[in-house]
Amino acid sequence: MIVQRYSRRYMRRRPGRTMLSVSGIAIGVAAIFGISLTIGTTRNAYQRMFSELAGRAELEIVASGYGAFDGDLTRLMANAPGVAAAVPVAVAAAALTSAGGWSAIQVLGVDPSRDGLVRDYRFYRGRMFTDGNEVVIPVALADRTGVKVGDALGVMGSAGSVSLRVSGLLEGGGAAAFNGGAVAFTSLAAAQRLNGGAVGITSIQVVVERDARPEEVQRSLQSIVPAGMLVQTPAARAALGEAALFGTERGLGVLSVVSLVAGAFVILNSFLMGLSERTRSFALMRALGMTRSQVVRMLMGEAALVGAIGAVVGMGLGMALSVVLNAIVAGVLGAALPPIRLTWPPVALSVLLGPGVAVAATALPARRFSVRSPLELLGDRRAAGLTERPSAWLPGAGLACLLFPILVTAALVWNRVGSERLVSLLAPAMASGLIGAALLVPGIFAWLCRPLERGLTRVAGTEGRLAIRDLRRHRIRSSLTIAVLAICVVVSFGFGNSMMISVDDVRQWVDHVTPYDYFARRLWPDVGTMSAPTMPESLEGVLRSLESVDVVDKLCWAATRVNGVVVMSEIGSYSGAGPIAQEVAEGDAAGLYERLESGEVALGSVLAKKLNVRPGQTVTVQTRAGQRPMRVAGIISSYTGGGMTLHLAWPVGVDTLGVSGVHVWMLRAAPGRRQALSDALRRLGVEHGFHVQSMEQFRATVDGAMSGVVAALWVIIAFVFVVASLGTVNTLTMNVIEQMRQLGLMRAVAMTRRQVRRMIVSAAAAMALTSLVPGVAMGFLLAFAMGASHHAVTGYHVDMTIHYSLLAVTVIGAVATAVAAALVPAQRAASMPIIEAIRYE
Amino acid sequence: MTTDPIPVIRGSALTRTFGDGAAAVTAVSEVDIEVQRGEFVAVMGPSGCGKSTLLHLLAGLDPPTSGRVMVDGRDLADMDDDTLTLLRRRRIGFVFQAFNLLDVLTARENVALPLELDGRRPADADARAVAVLERVGLSDRLDHTPRDLSGGEQQRVALARALVMEPLVLMADEPTGNLDTATGQAITDLLRSLVDDAGQTVLMVTHNPRHASSADRILHMRDGRLVDEQRMESPRAAEALIAELQG
Numbered sequence A: 001m002i003v004q005r006y007s008r009r010y011m012r013r014r015p016g017r018t019m020l021s022v023s024g025i026a027i028g029v030a031a032i033f034g035i036s037l038t039i040g041t042t043r044n045a046y047q048r049m050f051s052e053l054a055g056r057a058e059l060e061i062v063a064s065g066y067g068a069f070d071g072d073l074t075r076l077m078a079n080a081p082g083v084a085a086a087v088p089v090a091v092a093a094a095a096l097t098s099a100g101g102w103s104a105i106q107v108l109g110v111d112p113s114r115d116g117l118v119r120d121y122r123f124y125r126g127r128m129f130t131d132g133n134e135v136v137i138p139v140a141l142a143d144r145t146g147v148k149v150g151d152a153l154g155v156m157g158s159a160g161s162v163s164l165r166v167s168g169l170l171e172g173g174g175a176a177a178f179n180g181g182a183v184a185f186t187s188l189a190a191a192q193r194l195n196g197g198a199v200g201i202t203s204i205q206v207v208v209e210r211d212a213r214p215e216e217v218q219r220s221l222q223s224i225v226p227a228g229m230l231v232q233t234p235a236a237r238a239a240l241g242e243a244a245l246f247g248t249e250r251g252l253g254v255l256s257v258v259s260l261v262a263g264a265f266v267i268l269n270s271f272l273m274g275l276s277e278r279t280r281s282f283a284l285m286r287a288l289g290m291t292r293s294q295v296v297r298m299l300m301g302e303a304a305l306v307g308a309i310g311a312v313v314g315m316g317l318g319m320a321l322s323v324v325l326n327a328i329v330a331g332v333l334g335a336a337l338p339p340i341r342l343t344w345p346p347v348a349l350s351v352l353l354g355p356g357v358a359v360a361a362t363a364l365p366a367r368r369f370s371v372r373s374p375l376e377l378l379g380d381r382r383a384a385g386l387t388e389r390p391s392a393w394l395p396g397a398g399l400a401c402l403l404f405p406i407l408v409t410a411a412l413v414w415n416r417v418g419s420e421r422l423v424s425l426l427a428p429a430m431a432s433g434l435i436g437a438a439l440l441v442p443g444i445f446a447w448l449c450r451p452l453e454r455g456l457t458r459v460a461g462t463e464g465r466l467a468i469r470d471l472r473r474h475r476i477r478s479s480l481t482i483a484v485l486a487i488c489v490v491v492s493f494g495f496g497n498s499m500m501i502s503v504d505d506v507r508q509w510v511d512h513v514t515p516y517d518y519f520a521r522r523l524w525p526d527v528g529t530m531s532a533p534t535m536p537e538s539l540e541g542v543l544r545s546l547e548s549v550d551v552v553d554k555l556c557w558a559a560t561r562v563n564g565v566v567v568m569s570e571i572g573s574y575s576g577a578g579p580i581a582q583e584v585a586e587g588d589a590a591g592l593y594e595r596l597e598s599g600e601v602a603l604g605s606v607l608a609k610k611l612n613v614r615p616g617q618t619v620t621v622q623t624r625a626g627q628r629p630m631r632v633a634g635i636i637s638s639y640t641g642g643g644m645t646l647h648l649a650w651p652v653g654v655d656t657l658g659v660s661g662v663h664v665w666m667l668r669a670a671p672g673r674r675q676a677l678s679d680a681l682r683r684l685g686v687e688h689g690f691h692v693q694s695m696e697q698f699r700a701t702v703d704g705a706m707s708g709v710v711a712a713l714w715v716i717i718a719f720v721f722v723v724a725s726l727g728t729v730n731t732l733t734m735n736v737i738e739q740m741r742q743l744g745l746m747r748a749v750a751m752t753r754r755q756v757r758r759m760i761v762s763a764a765a766a767m768a769l770t771s772l773v774p775g776v777a778m779g780f781l782l783a784f785a786m787g788a789s790h791h792a793v794t795g796y797h798v799d800m801t802i803h804y805s806l807l808a809v810t811v812i813g814a815v816a817t818a819v820a821a822a823l824v825p826a827q828r829a830a831s832m833p834i835i836e837a838i839r840y841e
Numbered sequence B: 001m002t003t004d005p006i007p008v009i010r011g012s013a014l015t016r017t018f019g020d021g022a023a024a025v026t027a028v029s030e031v032d033i034e035v036q037r038g039e040f041v042a043v044m045g046p047s048g049c050g051k052s053t054l055l056h057l058l059a060g061l062d063p064p065t066s067g068r069v070m071v072d073g074r075d076l077a078d079m080d081d082d083t084l085t086l087l088r089r090r091r092i093g094f095v096f097q098a099f100n101l102l103d104v105l106t107a108r109e110n111v112a113l114p115l116e117l118d119g120r121r122p123a124d125a126d127a128r129a130v131a132v133l134e135r136v137g138l139s140d141r142l143d144h145t146p147r148d149l150s151g152g153e154q155q156r157v158a159l160a161r162a163l164v165m166e167p168l169v170l171m172a173d174e175p176t177g178n179l180d181t182a183t184g185q186a187i188t189d190l191l192r193s194l195v196d197d198a199g200q201t202v203l204m205v206t207h208n209p210r211h212a213s214s215a216d217r218i219l220h221m222r223d224g225r226l227v228d229e230q231r232m233e234s235p236r237a238a239e240a241l242i243a244e245l246q247g
């Protein structure tokens, strides 16, 4: 009790230090929490979306490419053993057309007489639809669009625009939450009509009998469904969306680990300061009967408390971070992600990690501290050398820790081991590397002392030399601050550089692959479902007949399976070289499209990597006529679908996958006729129900998303530098306090205030300069490792360029941050009354 | 008394050397010392003669280079750190010359701390701390922190804390060193009354002959050795001693 009170009062007496410790942990936790919340929300979003849609159904039967199939199967399923109920669902991707613009909506065709067996419809107002002219929507959607019961709702499906009367409004939750609430329920026939008369349903949802085991029912149903049909859990559909998020998750994962390591160093630094400041108190407690384990327990208790507070603060910050990240991810993917939802795993992780990291970072020094005898502690204000002399094993351990990321990077470059496993090693490897670099800092500092001293003496005179002497006297404290600054440099330069490379890469991709002037589409498909209303192929004739048009190409996306893996297939017709040749990563670019037209396929590089397939080999594609072997003509670096893509030529896609509509028309104007084409297209758009987007608009959208990424990068870098500056303030303040008496003497003897200030600022500059050595080196390693992992995952090469402007910003930023941070303690030291300082104890 | 009782403290052939080679300093050299139950012993000697070092050895705060320390018949050399710490906690009360108190804790918290470290219930520990503080005359300063207490009051809190575990022996290293004569005398009188009223065993280092004269026995140290011993049989002897020492 008293011991805890002692700890608490001590922390309150040193609010700056406590705040720093807390912020160290808070930053790490915020990164981990925010990032895992973002990832969890986006990932679970897809799983949850499909589970909620399925209501009580534990299983669903789908065509393996998620296409339409004959609804007669429903009766067979309903009568199968172990099945309590089986209901048909036909999903139509559509756009809600209102004066304000078009927004994506999923229209679910259901059988109103039986659907209640699977889903509950809780009506806020109105009633269930009774025929194919009526529709039921969530009340939130109605509010958003200003629609009331009895109003007409304009819906644009693949078959064109229809008007449905709203018969009822649903309360939120359950199926009404599907697709972020952008959902409407109507009859099977109406949904099929929206889908362009494609007869058939898109899934059968199955409720299992109370005493039957779902897995067994799944097995027995699988044995009776026709070939090409699949019995799965509703959440299994999330695979496509999850694949698209993989790359983003990887980068964020590395970032969160880096932040956590930085946080650990910050807390270690302030912890050691707390120890050295309280040596006498601990000596006393030991003398009057505190055992070693009681000392350790007390120190660990303090660390755990700081960690717990840090975890709480960090979770708050993390929430904010995740909102920002979510918006960025949504912007980059062009998908409508649901709002962040608090889930238990990230909370549990943070609650464990906050105190856990705090305790882990401080356990060793606490133990070493506790074995000092009371007299030793009494005799030495500075924890009997604990915080002064770095141990001899540091450089060795540091090099050993560095070996891990170097080996992982090397392995990624040569790519001998299974790449996905290697990539998952990246985050721990970087953590190990950062720790290694930090362990080497005392050595680097010792090695740099002489040149730094010479340089600073030239710039700042004697004050510079005195500054170096001070830093040397507290080598561990200085080294930890340098390590924190170095981690900032790593984040800023290394992480920033690899992010900039990706951003440049996306921008280049936009420039390369889109030799078109205009896109015409109803909606861009969303990444998670790849569904959007299509346009009839027959429109091609109309478009070609425009005299201002030169090239008309088309694209369509549909889910399918390659070697059993769910992928997105991109079916396109390209005139001339077309964009696809620009993207070839492996295989012969020149003849690629001809080969595709002859029935071969191309694979997205991520998929090829995952399946370990090369051009010339054969893959098994799930077609509407069952499994079919197809030859791989080439590998393509694609940004769509996270690179998990199958590329087919239009006729082949129509033939094998049975696609029938066009998602996007891609058009090039005849020379000098861009404006004419634009006008003509806009006119046609009104008539046929599509929107026109110019290449510039498309590029601006991508640029906007990329600017968001870059802005987020700067926010993160600024955030990290703020922490580093707090650490610098702390270290220098501690040096000032410990040397009060000496500083007082120096002031009394001859030193002017300005000289005192210059001395302290010099110390900060020296730490920042030292931090650049391990920071930039590790930054290069990180950038290189991320580049190599990019290659390992995606299978295509991104040029490793160094953004020297970023390097310059980092160098200037590190020095400026440290110097700015030094101003506070410098002022404090310069303005203290001399006599008081001399008497200071 | 037919048999010699076991002395509370016994040091035999105690030697403590700091450093090695040419820089070695022998702070305590071949000292034999015994303190009996209920005795009040003072140690005197010039600065640097090894008084503090001797006290540290006897309190188990520092291991001797050679020789042995027995507390209540048990050899400290046989104890691991935890046993030794428990011994300090329960059997030995220690008062330093200055900086005895944890500055963020109040007087009663400082005194209750050893009890709580020993696992007593906080309420009991507090009640006991208050009782002991009353005994040293500080019942009106219970909730003050050290910075709000005078030097004499601080030392009385330290004394209360040393006494709160009812130790076998109270060791005080110049408890009056930082205090003016009158305040120092009050502390010494307090120690004397503890010996007389409660049979407390006390071992005290002091520079001040007047304070030393309150003891039953005075040991004189010089250059790390015990060179002389005086018994204060009567008040008169004490007066004489003071006169002699003050020359």
Ligand SMILES: Nc1ncnc2c1ncn2[C@@H]1O[C@H](COP(=O)(O)OP(=O)(O)OP(=O)(O)O)[C@@H](O)[C@H]1O
Pocket: A379, B018, B019, B025, B026, B027, B045, B046, B047, B048, B049, B050, B051, B052, B053, B054
């Ligand atoms: N930790 C140590 N390391 C080296 N020498 C020490 C140490 N502690 C004490 N000494 C030396 O041992 C000798 C005795 O010191 P000690 O503190 O016991 O003297 P003292 O009699 O208590 O003096 P004072 O009256 O000034 O307190 C001194 O010469 C001192 O310098």
Ligand SMILES: [Mg+2]
Pocket: B051, B052, B053, B173
């Ligand atoms: Mg002394």
